Amino acid sequence: MGKQATRVMVNGKSYARVVDARLTLADFLRHELNLTGTHLGCEHGVCGACTVLVDGRTARSCLMFAVQANGCAVTTVEGLAPDGQLSVLQQAFIDNHGLQCGFCTPGMLMTLTELLGDTPEPSEQDVREALTGNLCRCTGYAGIVAAALDAAQRLRGTVAKPGSP
């Protein structure tokens, strides 16, 4: 019952599948495309671990069906480092202890990628407000907030990247 064709562009690559209409976008990414970087925590839209970009905007992939993404461009955490080169934000997470167990990290990165795109000079309050949609049970958020502010500075070019000349 309820099989449906869907074609989704994920991290620049087009995938066509016939799936159950009730398959969430999160399960589609993880089980159909084996892109397991997108994590599933609560599966009802609270924890934010499954956050991806749909046409450039963050969305909880557990609250979308794969068939709804038909014709859309999706970016997952794998898309942030396509050739293995970490993004500025990802490097800032490492440098600022922005993760411990790492479960929430993919969602955090997608949320903050959108924020830094929209708001190149975010205040700490902007960052904290953006992060209210993502739960972390390890860090107490301090390292994540520091990483976001650090990445924003690096992206504006005001601070040299560690290790660069």
Place this chain on the structure above:
Amino acid sequence: MDRRVEPGGDDVGPMKPAPFEYHAPRQLKDAAELLARLPNAKLLAGGQSLVPMMNFRYVIVDHLIDLGGLDELRGTAVVDGALRIGAMTRQRDLEFSPEVARQCPLLAEALRHVGHRQTRNRGTMGGSLAHADPAAELPAVCAAYDATVHALSVRGIRQIAFREFCTGFMATALAPDEMIAAVDLPIWRLGHGHGFHEFARRQGDFAIAGAAALLDVGADNVVRRAALTLFGVAASPLRVEAAEAQLAGKPLDAAAIRAAAAAAWLIAPISDIHAGGEYRRHLAQVLSARALNDAARRAGVEA
């Protein structure tokens, strides 16, 4: 989730919601026709409330009609002195719309409290109204503006005054074959003041209680028109008519605001696991005063 094999040996993989047929109409009339014809069907707007309920299997449908492809239901326009908002307009687009900020600033301010950025990117105006959560911000804004809901079906379009739209706890006046096409928010005179305050345990959570205020104050400092709305305290948004009557036609000052906010004591709020009725009544008064103070200041009165 582990892969699951259903009776009959069909390997269905990881699935949270019960099975359904998916429909993605491209024309509004097709959507109305599907809704009228299909048994046990539900409309999918932004899915930020419906899909969690489907994942929990609180909601089990045979047919899901996705309104996402209906461009006719998206966008805003000023029609007859009101801001008309298409039902499928995303909350995010309203939040960042200069037109909304100018015409209906109370809506712009309320949107910042609706869920999170990630949910506002998907969530829609019409979806919030149809869901009618008693603690939701957008129904409260519609109550404040005396909005008109345009309900569409194969039988045509029917206009519903918002005060008749919410009929009880998460229940609306929509007939089973009707969908929200748009909502009209009457635009208040330029220079009016607005205020919006809510109390929630965490930013983005549903409010335990909230208050929305609109004040139109004349050059003589006399209140020409006032609207005070509470939400999260009853089955649906509540207009505090006693407070509005106290304010209208009188000079606006700190004492007038205190007296109007005190009228919020008259309500008999709900009690639940989040807060008791007495606490909600206290919040209603405090938040009413804050919302009215903001509205007065924005209307150019230092009360």
